[in-house]
Amino acid sequence: MAEVTGDALPQQSNAARPDPWWARAARPARPVPAWAPAARAAVGMGAPLAAGLATGHLVLGVYAGLGAMHATLNDRIEPARLRLSRIGAALGASALGMLVGAGLAHEQGRLGTPLVWLVLTVVGFVSGAVSATGPRGSAAGMLLLVSATLGSGMAPTRPWWAAAAVLGVGALPVLLLGLHHRRQPxxxxxxxxxxxxxxxxxxxxxxxxxxxxxxxxxxxxxxxxxxxxxxxxxxxxxxxxxxxxxxxxxxxxxxxxxxxxxxxxxxxxxxxxxxxxxxxxxxxxxxxxxxxxxxxxxxxxxxxxxxxxxxxxxxxxxxxxxxxxxxxxxGRPGDPARLVRTAPAPPPDPWRLRVRLLSRGSLRYGARVALCIAVAGLLCAGLPLERGYWVPMTVAFVLKPDLGSVFLRAVSRSVGTVAGVAVTAALLSLTTDRWVLAAVAALCVALLPYTAAAHYGLNAAVITPMALALVQLGGQSGVGQAWPRVLDTALASAVVLVFGYLLWPERTPHRIEPRLVAAADSLRAYLVSATRSRDQAQVWLRRAAYRALAEARQEVRQGLAEPPPAARRAASWLPATAALERLSGAVAAYAAQLRYGGRTSDPAEVARVLAALDRLAAAARAHRPPTGTTSRPPGPHDPARSALDQAAAELEQLLA
Known part of the structure; x- marks a missing residue:
């Protein structure tokens, strides 16, 4: 395999061997605890549950608590306008899904079970298509399907549409508590x-x-x-x-x-x-x-x-x-000769619809989710499952498109659910007091901001007790009601692995290679801009290149955490990822030579690098990882030598 320079795996020395895929999959991150979002989440969940217990309308309190959870899942430390837009879009999709699900539950006797599952399959298609449009669409699409399945299976409300209406009640404290301190600069x-x-x-x-x-x-x-x-x-x-x-x-x-x-x-x-x-x-x-x-x-x-x-x-x-x-x-005006001037910033990248709703990618992902929901419906109809809605709900969580490997999510979800059910069963064997269960639900939702950033399995281990506590508050009792959720989760994970993973070509190489092509194209645009003129748009071309490289590196890292042969395929793209990142540094050094070193751009050198980038992009499109090796001079780069000349030589060695 080609030599890895260390750029792609910064935690290791050049001589170190990469960790096994299972070690990468099990290793949690260590995010900094976000105390403010945790406190908002606890209040958002605890307040409506306490009000429901005190007034005798506990079912409505449970649905309001779900609204707090959905708001928490989309709560970020960001300007108020972006935060309100993000949470509002997620809650709107959640309320729509709950309205559809509650309507299906209300009319199930007249519609019949097959028609209900057909509607949920259509909702799954719409959810998947929306999810493929970007991060905000991913959150909204997932909650649309999750709420539709929950609404169709959980305890009904009177009137039937009240469940959708009260979701915003629980979300309101999460929204408002995040606004009070943000007026100070x-x-x-x-x-x-x-x-x-x-x-x-x-x-x-x-x-x-x-x-x-x-x-x-x-x-x-x-x-x-x-x-x-x-x-x-x-x-x-x-x-x-x-x-x-x-x-x-x-x-x-x-x-x-x-x-x-x-x-x-x-x-x-x-x-x-x-x-x-x-x-x-x-x-x-x-x-x-x-x-x-x-x-x-x-x-x-x-x-x-x-x-x-x-x-x-x-x-x-x-x-x-x-x-x-x-x-x-x-706050000084600065020297006009050295002011950095840029064009207006483009819209933040994660908020743009990279894949339009009716594009081939969106429709394909919608079909993928719909197939899994249809299979889940057949299983629920053919097996004596006590809470069949848990299966499609788990499918919706695992198939969220921007959370990394579907394989790892399915496995982590199963392991985390077993751990969460064990904790819940132990708790229910000690007490079924409703106030204690409400406190447990509030504590679990407060942990979600941290566990979501730490590890998907840990997040599942926390969200499972919260969900089971809410189900318990909704009218079920007894330790035995918890363990069937393990079977439901295992069934949903098996459905996702077979019908949402193995049968679709969006596996590791097909995720990595488009990212590498995008990174090569972005770096190409940055190089062309740097060598032609120092125009205002160059800053954002450089940012686009760095962002595309970061996304390619992230896909490679996620692929390394999958079992072989996916991990081996991802490892084969490590040298190319490292080479592109090093080339970005060479382009930056070359841009400095042009502006501060008196160097004149050499069209032949630029064309040489552009040709190498085109070859690398073509290899990625053809699913052919480069097999060459690269070597660097042992000492610092000679500033008298063109940075592009050395970078081109390194990239050509990789592509040889």
């Missing part, structure tokens, strides 16, 4: 996200000549993506200037990382100081779980850049970008 999610950008920039500068440089670059790209997703179009001018300066500094830092050229400690300390100035926090503090970059004992204004002697074009580009950032953070 220091609590603006954009400002807090920009702080993490500058912290990550400091981390990268501290690791330019270390094996951890690639991991630091990827962390910085993730922070930039998160900030870009929070842009609303009416962002504060000072934040926009600071963000644009961070983009320029990132390009320069990527060029320095590629060239293996460190910078002095007093320069490394600048981004961390700017981050503290943005956050208005005491020196030495950190945010978002990032370790502060090494700092020097400086006495000057924290929004100043010390004098140093940048010797290469990339270092001069970094110096200019940091000085522009310091001016932006301090």
């Amino acid at each position: 220091r609590h603006d999610p954009r400002r807090r996200a920009l702080v993490t950008v500058y912290q990550a920039l400091g981390e990268l500068l501290a690791r330019l000549d270390t094996p951890q440089g690639a991991a630091a670059r990827q962390a910085l790209t993730a922070r930039l993506n998160q900030f870009q997703d929070l842009l609303t179009g009416d962002d504060p001018p000072e934040l926009r200037r600071a963000f644009e300066a961070a983009l320029a500094a990132t390009e320069a830092a990527n060029g320095l990382l590629w060239a293996r050229r460190p910078v002095p400690a007093e320069v490394v300390a600048v981004p961390a100081r700017l981050a503290r100035e943005l956050a208005r926090t005491p020196a030495g503090s950190t945010a978002a779980g990032l370790t502060a970059a090494p700092t020097a004992d400086l006495t000057e204004d924290p929004a100043e850049v010390p004098d140093w002697f940048p010797a290469t074009p990339a270092q001069r580009a970094l110096d200019e970008a940091l000085r522009t950032a310091a001016d932006a953070v301090a």
Whole structure:
């Protein structure tokens, strides 16, 4: 297999062997606990349940609690407009699904079971098609199907449409409690996200000549993506200037990382100081779980850049970008000669409909979900299942398209459900007091923001006791009612594995290769723009390239966590992913040479790299991973030599 440079697997040294796929699948992430969303979720679930218990309308309280859970699943730390839009879209889809499901339950005696399942299959098709349009569509589509199945099987309300109406009651506390503190500038999610950008920039500068440089670059790209997703179009001018300066500094830092050229400690300390100035926090503090970059004992204004002697074009580009950032953070107008100017930011990438609702991809995914729902209906009709709605509900959760491997989700869901049922059974053997069950449901929903970011199996282990507690509050009793959910989940996972995974070609290579093609095309556009002119659109072409590379790397990592042969297929694309990421650094270094080093663009060099990118994209379209090996010079890059010349040679070695 081709040599891996370490860029694709930053946690390991070049000599280390990749972890087995099962170890990757079982390893949870370690997200920073989000206390505010957890508190909002607990109040949103606990308040309606308590009100239902106190007034004798517990069924309505259960449905209101479901609304709180659906709002929690879509709660993010972001500007109010984006947050309201995200939660509103999810709740609208949930209410529509609940209305359809409750209507089917109300008319089931007249319609008959086959017709009810036919309607749910159609809802599944619509859900899958909507889910394939993007992250917000994925959340709305999943909740549309989940609510439709729940509404068709859970305890009915009177009137029958009341279940859909009260979903918003539980969501209201989650919405309102997240608005009260956001009017203060220091609590603006954009400002807090920009702080993490500058912290990550400091981390990268501290690791330019270390094996951890690639991991630091990827962390910085993730922070930039998160900030870009929070842009609303009416962002504060000072934040926009600071963000644009961070983009320029990132390009320069990527060029320095590629060239293996460190910078002095007093320069490394600048981004961390700017981050503290943005956050208005005491020196030495950190945010978002990032370790502060090494700092020097400086006495000057924290929004100043010390004098140093940048010797290469990339270092001069970094110096200019940091000085522009310091001016932006301090509110100074800055030097007009070095201001970073960009075109208006495009809409945040995750909010754009990448795949239109009636496109081939959306319709195909809709058919995939509909087939699984139809098979689940046949199983529910042919088997004596006590709560048949659990099977299609699990199908909807597992088939959510933006949560990674379907195989791993199906297995993790089963394991997590067994763990959750065991906990619930132990609890129900001790007590069935309704107030205790309401408290357990509120505690579980409060844990969802953390477990959703940590591991899908852990999330299932938490959401299962919550769901079973709600079912218990809805009228069931006894420990024996919990264990049949294991069978329901196993059936749903088997349906997804066979009819939603094995029979469809959206497996690992078919997810990775389109991402690699998109990354190669984005990098191509960035290179063309960098060599022709420093136009305003170049910044966003560079951002599009970095984002596409991050998405390709994420797909490869998810593929490595699947069992063979998928893991081996994903590993075969590791060298190509690493090569594209290194090429992005070479393009950044070349752009600095053009602007600060007096170099003139060589059309032959550019054409050579473009041809190599086209060959790599063609190999991805043909499902042929490159088998060559790459090697790098042992020392720093010679700034007198064209960065593209060396990058082209490395990419051609890979494609040989």
